Amino acid sequence: xxxxxxxxxxxxxxxxxxxxxxxxxxxxxxxxxxxxxxxxxxxxxxxxxxxxxxxxxxxxxxxxxxxxxxxxxxxxxxxxxxxxxxxxxxxxxxxxxxxxxxxxxxxxxxxxxxxxxxxxxxxxxxxxxxxxxxxxxxxxxxxxxxxxxxxxxxxxxxxxxxxxxxxxxxxxxxxxxxxxxxxxxxxxxxxxxxxxxxxxxxxxxxxxxxxxxxxxxxxxxxxxxxxxxxxxxxxxxxxxxxxxxxxxxxxxxxxxxxxxxxxxxxxxxxxxxxxxxxxxxxxxxxxxxxxxxxxxxxxxxxxxxxxxxxxxxxxxxxxxxxxxxxxxxxxxxxxxxxxxxxxxxxxxxxxxxxxxxxxxxxxxxxxxxxxxxxxxxxxxxxxxxxxxxxxxxxxxxxxx
Amino acid sequence: xxxxxxxxxxxxxxxxxxxxxxxxxxxxxxxxxxxxxxxxxxxxxxxxxxxxxxxxxxxxxxxxxxxxxxxxxxxxxxxxxxxxxxxxxxxxxxxxxxxxxxxxxxxxxxxxxxxxxxxxxxxxxxxxxxxxxxxxxxxxxxxxxxxxxxxxxxxxxxxxxxxxxxxxxxxxxxxxxxxxxxxxxxxxxxxxxxxxxxxxxxxxxxxxxxxxxxxxxxxxxxxxxxxxxxxxxxxxxxxxxxxxxxxxxxxxxxxxxxxxxxxxxxxxxxxxxxxxxxxxxxxxxxxxxxxxxxxxxxxxxxxxxxxxxxxxxxxxxxxxxxxxxxxxxxxxxxxxxxxxxxxxxxxxxxxxxxxxxxxxxxxxxxxxxxxxxxxxxxxxxxxxxxxxxxxxxxxxxxxx
Numbered sequence: 137x138x139x140x141x142x143x144x145x146x147x148x149x150x151x152x153x154x155x156x157x158x159x160x161x162x163x164x165x166x167x168x169x170x171x172x173x174x175x176x177x178x179x180x181x182x183x184x185x186x187x188x189x190x191x192x193x194x195x196x197x198x199x200x201x202x203x204x205x206x207x208x209x210x211x212x213x214x215x216x217x218x219x220x221x222x223x224x225x226x227x228x229x230x231x232x233x234x235x236x237x238x239x240x241x242x243x244x245x246x247x248x249x250x251x252x253x254x255x256x257x258x259x260x261x262x263x264x265x266x267x268x269x270x271x272x273x274x275x276x277x278x279x280x281x282x283x284x285x286x287x288x289x290x291x292x293x294x295x296x297x298x299x300x301x302x303x304x305x306x307x308x309x310x311x312x313x314x315x316x317x318x319x320x321x322x323x324x325x326x327x328x329x330x331x332x333x334x335x336x337x338x339x340x341x342x343x344x345x346x347x348x349x350x351x352x353x354x355x356x357x358x359x360x361x362x363x364x365x366x367x368x369x370x371x372x373x374x375x376x377x378x379x380x381x382x383x384x385x386x387x388x389x390x391x392x393x394x395x396x397x398x399x400x401x402x403x404x405x406x407x408x409x410x411x412x413x414x415x416x417x418x419x420x421x422x423x424x425x426x427x428x429x430x431x432x433x434x435x436x437x438x439x440x441x442x443x444x445x446x447x448x449x450x451x452x453x454x455x456x457x458x459x460x461x462x463x464x465x466x467x468x469x470x471x472x473x474x475x476x477x478x479x480x481x482x483x484x485x486x487x488x489x490x491x492x493x494x495x496x497x498x499x500x501x502x503x504x505x506x507x508x509x510x511x512x513x514x515x516x517x518x519x520x521x522x523x524x525x526x527x528x529x530x531x532x533x534x535x536x
Numbered sequence: 537x538x539x540x541x542x543x544x545x546x547x548x549x550x551x552x553x554x555x556x557x558x559x560x561x562x563x564x565x566x567x568x569x570x571x572x573x574x575x576x577x578x579x580x581x582x583x584x585x586x587x588x589x590x591x592x593x594x595x596x597x598x599x600x601x602x603x604x605x606x607x608x609x610x611x612x613x614x615x616x617x618x619x620x621x622x623x624x625x626x627x628x629x630x631x632x633x634x635x636x637x638x639x640x641x642x643x644x645x646x647x648x649x650x651x652x653x654x655x656x657x658x659x660x661x662x663x664x665x666x667x668x669x670x671x672x673x674x675x676x677x678x679x680x681x682x683x684x685x686x687x688x689x690x691x692x693x694x695x696x697x698x699x700x701x702x703x704x705x706x707x708x709x710x711x712x713x714x715x716x717x718x719x720x721x722x723x724x725x726x727x728x729x730x731x732x733x734x735x736x737x738x739x740x741x742x743x744x745x746x747x748x749x750x751x752x753x754x755x756x757x758x759x760x761x762x763x764x765x766x767x768x769x770x771x772x773x774x775x776x777x778x779x780x781x782x783x784x785x786x787x788x789x790x791x792x793x794x795x796x797x798x799x800x801x802x803x804x805x806x807x808x809x810x811x812x813x814x815x816x817x818x819x820x821x822x823x824x825x826x827x828x829x830x831x832x833x834x835x836x837x838x839x840x841x842x843x844x845x846x847x848x849x850x851x852x853x854x855x856x857x858x859x860x861x862x863x864x865x866x867x868x869x870x871x872x873x874x875x876x877x878x879x880x881x882x883x884x885x886x887x888x889x890x891x892x893x894x895x896x897x898x899x900x901x902x903x904x905x906x907x908x909x910x911x912x913x914x915x916x917x918x919x920x921x922x923x924x925x926x927x928x929x930x931x932x933x934x935x936x
Contacts, residue, residue: 164731168750183905184735191795218767218797219839220727222737236795238727238839238905240738251794281906288908297754298910301747301841305740305907309732327620327638331564332709335584337622338640340705347701350568354697367618394651395591395636397618439619439638441701505583506681507705508688510698 139417141484142450145426146467148412149435149451152428155461156384158315164300169356170313171461172295176288181279182305186241188217189276193254193263194245195232197271208264210257217242232263247273282306292461317384317459321349322362324372324390325439326397330364343507344389344444348437351448352387355465357456359387367391369402377407380430384459387452390439392425400425400436409434417521418484420504421446443504446486449516449536468535470515472496473528478517480524486516489533496533539817541884542850545826546867548812549835549851552828555861556784558715564700569756570713571861572695576688581679582705586641589676593654593663594645595632597671608664610657617642632663647673682706692861717784717859721749722762724772725790725839726797730764743907744789744844748837751848752787755865757856759787767791769802777807780830784859787852790839792825800825800836809834817921818884820904821846843904846886849916849936868935870915872896873928878917880924886916889933896933 140148159173188194195211203209214231217223219238226243227233233242241248247269255264282288288306289299295311303311329339342364352359360383365372376386391399392414404411409427416422420443425436435452437444450467457465475497478487489498490512498517499509515533525531540548559573588594595611603609614631617623619638626643627633633642641648647669655664682688688706689699695713703711729739742764752759760783765772776786791799792814804811809827816822820843825836835852837844850867857865875897878887889898890912898917899909915933925931 164746165749168753180735182907184740185738189903189905191793216796218727219725220739222739236797237793238725238740276903276905280903281901282908289911296911297747297750298907298913300750301743302907302911304731304746305743305841307729307731307733307735307741325619325638327618329707331704331707333707335580335707338585339620339622340584340638341707343701343705346564346704347697349565350697350700353568393591393637396616397636441705501681503589503676503680505589505676507582507698507702508682511689511696511702513698 137411137414139415139422140413142416142418145413145416145424146451146454149426149433149455150458152412153433153455153459156315156317156459159312160315161310161312163310164303164308167295167300167311167313168297170295170316172289172293172299173291173312173314175290176303176311178282178284178286178288179306181284182282183276183278183280185278187276188235188237188239188241188248189274190248190250191237192235192248192250192274193232194235194241194248195265195269196227196229196244197247197269197273199230199232200249200265200267200269203265203268205266208255208266211263211265213261213263241275246271247275250274292463294462294464314461316357317456318382319352319357319359319456320362320379320383320386321345321352321359322365322372322375322386322388324365324367324388324399326366328364343441344439347441347445347507348387348389348448351445355453356462357460367397367399369399369406372399373403373406376403376429376434380432383432385433385435385456387448388434388436389444392436392438393423404434416450418486421450421486424451426451438504440504441507442488442502442510445510446504446516449534450486470533470535471530472515472517472533474517474525474531476527478519478523478525480522481519482521484521485519486534487519488513489515489517491515491533496531537811537814539815539822540813542816542818545813545816545824546851546854549826549833549855550858552812553833553855553859556715556717556859559712560715561710561712563710564703564708567695567700567711567713568697570695570716572689572693572699573691573712573714575690576703576711578682578684578686578688579706581684582682583676583678583680585678587676588635588637588639588641588648589674590648590650591637592635592648592650592674593632594635594641594648595669596627596644597647597669597673599630599632600649600665600667600669603665603667605666608655608666611663611665613661613663641675646671647675650674694862694864714861716757717856718782719752719757719759719856720762720779720783720786721745721752721759722765722772722775722786722788723790724765724767724788724799726766728764743841744839747841747845747907748787748789748848751845755853756862757860767797767799769799769806772799773803773806776803776829776834780832783832785833785835785856787848788834788836789844792836792838793823804834816850818886821850821886824851826851838904840904841907842888842902842910845910846904846916849934850886870933870935871930872915872917872933874917874925874931876927878919878923878925880922881919882921884921885919886934887919888913889915889917891915891933896931
């Protein structure tokens, strides 16, 4: 099978997957970061009633006509309306109501005057107003923020604290969200040892499960971690067969290169996986094998940690983004200035880097097995085959 | 008490709080986004042994001396070393080992040649090498990525998937992290109704609990939500008194302005809270009252949702950032271009906006009670008192 570009490879997989349609009702409190599954219209106005924006006195604007510092208008205070009060009172001519911030306006009152701007008389039983107050001055109308029936949010929007606060203000207790896709993660390799015990000679601790598993969590998913497998194609195949129906995708690491124990070629044959591509024409992460098995993508990444991460960002992230209806997980590019020189290489490379104020810094050491320099990186520089780039020149970065 | 600037107010609180010192051991898998509590040095090399970066043949470089396409060197294949094998073999002169990617180099072999670059003879029992292979060519040395004893991470670093993958590669099962501060959230107001039932006249649904509670969750905290309280200072005071020792801070909403039911002034008196400030010389969110009670900050925000959010971003976020040793929660500023005009007002304002490519778009409507336009906002524009700004002019933005 020909090596292909990351873009062509991604298209092949994207063409085969569809957004997950299942949805579920969950409480507002659980819904942070989830994807809205339906169109939501406002069931009520916000504010729900005409209300006062300040502490002061509600009145009919007509009652303040002609008021001046020299000839203030005197109004009798007929009662107090607190926030939360169901206000059924109507003011008689020449009266005002003490009204608190957020309280409902009495019928016929069409304005209020802030308490700093009135003079109290007779122990607060009366007030003096020293200027006319306009109709609807200091007056917040029902629906000024949100009008009943208005479109609030649409299917596909990712719910932030702001979306969810609005749903709360509308009285919703729960919200319909897209069901979270379940991504299986299977790390393979006879060389993988378990943490917490001394390392046998020739073995390495499994860091891919953490790298890919926690990257998935960072993106809002809860991966289904499968027990680590040795390099036995038959066993791996039956493991996949047993679990695939419970998953939306299966992501694996290891055993996808050209060695004798690169068992995923056999696994694909055993299961009859529809192979989409094997190997990208770029490094690292070029060793990636993808296929469709029983409708689910099998996304088989390199066992080299940084190669696995590169394959994850180039292929897996956009694929699981489409399945989850998460446009924020699609490939995002930015032109950046390079902070150092890059010698030409015969193959397209993706180099870990950190963008700060438009300039990309990258570590001197960036071999695919090296993981220490992943800390702090926020992008992959996309360096074309044959390009020799000097510090200060521009390159395209794929943002994490 | 004088109104003060947001900066002075923040300093007053920051001076009174200290980073939480408690730490706990948790598994690597639980530690995403948590703050490292100790200095971590590498207990082993990474890679842990000299290993092969490709599939091919390991040999002594001296055995390949003089090889050429015309006069290739013939080596006998003495065995195969797979990734994970404990390699104790030594090659006799004139022999090579088949070696897989990630496998341990045999003693005395100091290079390898990729399988694409050899010719197999006698069914793979021998190989022909058509050029000399240099010492340490295609040779990954132990510790090339991480050297045993090297500083890996320091107390205070926020743990990303990359940090945690490195800890996994080092064989750690768990990590010491700062204990997560617990922030209480108490929404007050007789006007607050519960979601899920019809709205009584004059009442509003409580959106502040969602707004501030989920903003806290977005920032990595798990708030302790206290039941909503009515406007009774004595009851609120005893509620706070009963729970304060279990909290690192208490955040409240509502009842901090100048109205009769703005009970927090009384709550502070009843409890004997050390008052730090009341009211900022800016809008919205100016109505904010802060004090220290039994060593904990009481951070009392406005009941108006956007005013509450503004007070949260200006004061609460940096304060809880200091307590949590999270420098990413400090105030972060950026100069931006304005997308529209802003008329001069006599008071400093913070206006919700969305920065895209250095330009800030802001909604026409941005009163403090309006919440719909919070969706999509990622900053507060800091507009000085008296400043009239035209589209295209610059302003400072405080990033969410």
